[in-house]
Amino acid sequence: MTDSAVSLFEKLVHVDPPGDVPVLFDTACVIGGSIAGLLAARVLSDRARRVVVIESDDVSAQTGPRPGVPQDQQVHTLLPAGQLWLERWVPGFTKEAQDRGAHLVPGKGATSLDGVPQAPDGEDHRLLTIGRPLLETLIRGRITSLPNVSVLRGRATGLGYRDDAVSAVRYVATAGGDHGDAGAEVLDADFVVDAMGRSSRLSNWLGQGGYDQPGLERLEAPINYATALFERPVDVADLEAPGALALFSPEYPSGGVSVAAANPIEDERWIVMLMGYGDSRPGRTVDEFREACAKLPSVFTTATAGAVIGDVVTYHQAESRRRHFADVGRFPARLVSVGDAVASFNPIYGQGMSSAALHASCLASYLGGSPELGSAAREFFRLQQVVVDAAWAVSAGGDAARLDARDGTDVPEDIARQRWAMEQITAATLLDGDVTRAFNNVSYMLRHPATLADPALLARAVAANEEAATAT
Ligand SMILES: Cc1cc2nc3c(=O)[nH]c(=O)nc-3n(C[C@H](O)[C@H](O)[C@H](O)COP(=O)(O)OP(=O)(O)OC[C@H]3O[C@@H](n4cnc5c(N)ncnc54)[C@H](O)[C@@H]3O)c2cc1C
Incomplete structure (x- = not known):
């Protein structure tokens, strides 16, 4: 190259x-x-x-x-990078989507880890929340x-x-x-x-x-999505939290939910998703769904309070896949x-x-x-x-780490170091806005993930985590 x-x-x-x-x-x-x-x-x-x-x-x-x-009834969020690129190929798309009831919700304050919100990244990145069929x-x-x-x-x-x-x-x-x-x-x-x-x-x-x-590369990533639509009587501008992405570590008591998302979409609806790994299949009925949401940050209770529209729709996928055409x-x-x-x-x-x-x-x-x-x-x-x-x-980085931890696999020194570095950066996104910005730019696909390997960024993340540990 x-x-x-x-x-x-x-x-x-x-x-x-x-x-x-x-x-x-x-x-x-x-x-x-x-x-x-x-x-x-x-x-x-x-x-x-x-x-x-x-x-x-x-x-x-x-x-x-x-x-x-088959995935089009599940929650779909368009990342800032995708929105930028879509605008280039289909100018005016975002405005048209908004005119049809989609929303551009601030990334700021939307993401939390084990219930703790990310430190503000100082950016005004927005996520397009829209039903997948309409998009x-x-x-x-x-x-x-x-x-x-x-x-x-x-x-x-x-x-x-x-x-x-x-x-x-x-x-x-x-x-x-x-x-x-x-x-x-x-x-x-x-x-x-x-x-x-x-x-x-x-x-x-x-x-x-x-x-x-x-060549076909597969990586085990058994995910169970459950998505449901709810009426949203409140205008997005009047919501305390206009959207949420909640991530949970396995130890966190969240009823088997590893990831949850609540997005306001067109036709005054919320689309709410719960995801569990492996045997964890959260919220297969509306009652179970609301029960699981009640244990999450309060926006999930708000989002599921209105009348449900249709059934909970589930989706299972066993693995991530890529085909190596370049080789x-x-x-x-x-x-x-x-x-x-x-x-x-x-x-x-x-x-x-x-x-x-x-x-x-x-x-x-x-x-x-x-x-x-x-x-x-x-x-x-x-x-x-x-x-x-x-x-x-x-x-795949996160899924490979999860598999190795489950199987007790000894990983090579360099992989172990990369994972430790990623854990430091993820933890520091709750503490340091500069680290959040670098992390979000990669999560939002605006920058290449190798930008997270910057030693100065890692040092900043470690210092923030150590300071927080000393303070508690
Ligand atoms: C549960 C779930 C949630 C997701 N959430 C997000 C998200 O939040 N954000 C995001 O960016 N992405 C998300 N995705 C990924 C997203 O759905 C896809 O990346 C996106 O749809 C682009 O896929 P595609 O066009 O390559 O293929 P697909 O959308 O799968 O479309 C393939 C098309 O090919 C047609 N087709 C297949 N075979 C033939 C044939 N032989 N002849 C003619 N036509 C054929 C099908 O009818 C279909 O129209 C999610 C995926 C899943 C599974």
């Missing part, structure tokens, strides 16, 4: 839509019309005469949940209104190749229901993006085509993969949609660099690896 990961990350954060640039493709095809696919389509709309998004669900009049995105609907509305972007309703079933490059996508039309693989049709395309999400079939297709499959051997040209299809993390860190937006920046940067389109898009995957490594370091 010529540039360090930190400076490459900084560059990607600042990739702008390119303006007037040469068209590279006749037809670009994006498989999967959710957040990652739509943002890839936006990037490709500058570079292709037409962009066709193949999506198996009927999204023509989508306003609510849909089967292709997607708004992005889709804007991107499909581009004159050269269209959605084709169908389930992609494989790829066609010519001269060691992808040249077509096979699909089955699903407009009248999905009738298996009979009657597959073919869309010729000279650039293809896999945005099929966590359960993407791309690896199988590559294997069937005689290409190498990217793959024989790979066809004119093909990339983005979003959860490449990496899907433990969702409590809220990185997925922001990562998808940064993958769009990687695509724009790759296409803007006069790519050699006759060979595999290795430069794209190299850039994307920086983004995935950064997000993975944040989410």
Whole structure:
């Protein structure tokens, strides 16, 4: 790598839509019309005469949940970085979301650890709180209104190749229901993006085509989400706490809840989430849900006081996953993969949609660099690896430490030191605003996690923790 990961990350954060640039493709095809696919389509709309998004669900009049995105009824928060990048690709998106009832809640004072609030970080970062279906609907509305972007309703079933490059996508039309693989049709395309999400079939297709499959890395992270919606009779401006993210250490008496979030969203509702690891499945009924919330900071009692809307919706995920495209051997040209299809993390860190937006920046940067389109898009995957490594370091770091502690694994000295340093920094976010700022910039995906390895920052965190220990 010529540039360090930190400076490459900084560059990607600042990739702008390119303006007037040469068209590279006749037809670009994006498989999967959710957040990652739509943002890839936006990037490709500058570079292709037409962009066709193949999506198996009927999204023509989508306003609510849909089967292709099974997580879309769970709480989704858009981190400040994701919001920044979305604004670049879809200008005015935030205002449109707010006009539809979404809220920009201050990060300040929202996060607490074992009931203790973070020290203020001196920044005015805001988190966009919105229902996931509405967020997607708004992005889709804007991107499909581009004159050269269209959605084709169908389930992609494989790829066609010519001269060691992808040249077509096979699909089955699903407009009248999905009738298996009979009657597959073919869309010729000279650039293809896999945005099929966590359960993407791309690896199988590559294997069937005689290409190498990217290595799949899995990290056990058994999470149990329970999310419920409640009526919110009070305007957000009049709330004592307009949102909360509460994190708990395992010893803390929080009824098996490891993470809880309460977000005000559109249509005067609260969306409230409880998450437990392993066997802990907090709040599966409305009564259990309210009971668990009563043991949390008071905003959770406020948020669950109104009438419940619908049922508690649960979601289980066993592991975080990433596919190593940057290392793959024989790979066809004119093909990339983005979003959860490449990496899907433990969702409590809220990185997925922001990562998808940064993958769009990687695509724009790759296409803007006069790519050699006759060979595999290795430069794209190299850039994307920086983004995935950064997000993975944040989410997998905590999960790996939890697993090692559970299994009594002896970890190498350098890992033990990194974990100790992270514990010092996390603890100091309750005490020192400068440490909070550095920590939040990484949590919000605005800066690369390696910025937390700064010795001066660690020294500051240790000093704050020691002072606090002496004072008690
Ligand atoms: C419980 C949970 C909570 C989360 N919370 C947050 C959060 O707070 N903040 C955040 O930023 N992220 C969060 N995420 C992550 C976020 O949901 C994803 O990162 C985001 O949806 C982007 O995913 P994607 O577009 O890559 O894939 P997906 O959203 O999974 O979409 C894949 C799309 O591909 C389509 N598709 C699949 N196969 C085919 C095929 N063969 N042919 C045609 N179409 C196909 C599907 O219908 C779907 O539309 C959370 C995830 C989970 C599981």
